[in-house]
Amino acid sequence: MSSATSEWVTPPTRPELIENLVSGVDRYNPSNVSILEDYLYHQIRSQEYDCLANLAILKLYQFNGDLYNPDVVINILVKALTSVPFPDFNLSVALLDDRPPAANLDEPDPLPALLPRLTVLHSLLQQCRFPVFWELYRSDDLESLRDNYTVEVVGFEDAIREVVVRAVKATFQRIRVARLASYLSLDESEVPAYVEKLGWKVDSGVVEIPPNPDNQIESSVVQENIKLPQLTKVISHAISAA
Template sequence: MASSASTWTSPPTRPPLIEELVSGVDRYNPSNVNILEDYLYHQIRSQEYDCLANLAILKLYQFNPELYNPDVVINILIKALTSAPFPDFSLCISLLDERPAALAAAANADEPDPLPQLQPVLARLHALLQQCCFPQFWALYRGDDVEALRDNYTVECVGFEDAVREVAVRAVKAAFTSIGRARLGSYLALDGPELDAYVAKLGWTSDASTGVITVPPNPDNQITSTVVQENIQLPRKSSLISCSS
């Protein structure tokens, strides 16, 4: 996921053709929607992510309701879901909320539009990630209410669960210097050797006797004291002293 404004605006994995489309006026050319949709599915298969290019698809759907593809929209939301705590998901939702009523009618009448059913589910999952309610996220994600999303969409999104774990890791690194093994396992939906392997991959250390995992120091989890020095200028100090005498 993008870690800075520059990588969000222009990911290093973005092909030159997509860069040209996204950065210029051609991003509003409906004849380019297939290129952008193909690029989205490349992101799904390769674990890459390009929010700006995906937002361009949603904007084209707004301007051209006949282009609307619900499967594409759902996949865009899935990719944006794991960008938390960044606001990508909300940016995507804001474009959907503004879509004209004719957009839904443009979908294939022979097949029901899955977006109205799955969008609230995705919104609930997103809220749990934003609130760092990771055990609740996994419980919901693996429950019956999300079966359609798992079986038809996230199963095709390579590395989706690991991307969610990266969201949890970012939160843990920002808030903890150490964390209990059971607690971290509930955040990552991992246990036993899988949890040990994941912790080792992160470069974190685990104390087998206490069950405590040490999170390496970083700018977010280190408490530093701040000294504030005020320099108050009193140009009329002598006048004030004389008035108080």
């Protein structure tokens, strides 16, 4: 198991109480949903993230419709956006049943209106269409998402920039400052200081990204060894076929 996968399964910031809930049969106990929801809000305030704990909430909502809280679901999806290219968002959406409006809600459910927009945002990140992502995210159509949800998620925009950095690091050796600025939704003047923290360099308007296993093109040589008896059979077969 790679270190990235290991941290995805068991984040180092996960408390022992949550570890016991997520790893055991207690994750199906509806009386524990408030503990998991409190943990989600801790993640929102602290810039931590625990996908499996959040999926446990959605599973409890599946089994217990009366527990359903649309604000919690939206917060889970917002946090999952920051995990691209991991499959967290799709895993979360897969646990959302088609359900009639919850009778226990005092106000209209915001999820049906926001889910398609969140799905589009996720697709744009997956497709590395970062300038379009920022344009949509900052549009009037998503004002309610920003004002009611992402504003509460500490470091949300920086976490999206980390998604961008992962994609750029895996794709480029050199990229123009102007292009990278559009990907990060930063002014060009802010890019040098930002990439310096990453250990990247800027030279004549171009950002230089250090070599890594993903952005290096290496030729591979495939060598096949054919023994003489095998070659003789091939030649004999070719002669007989002619």
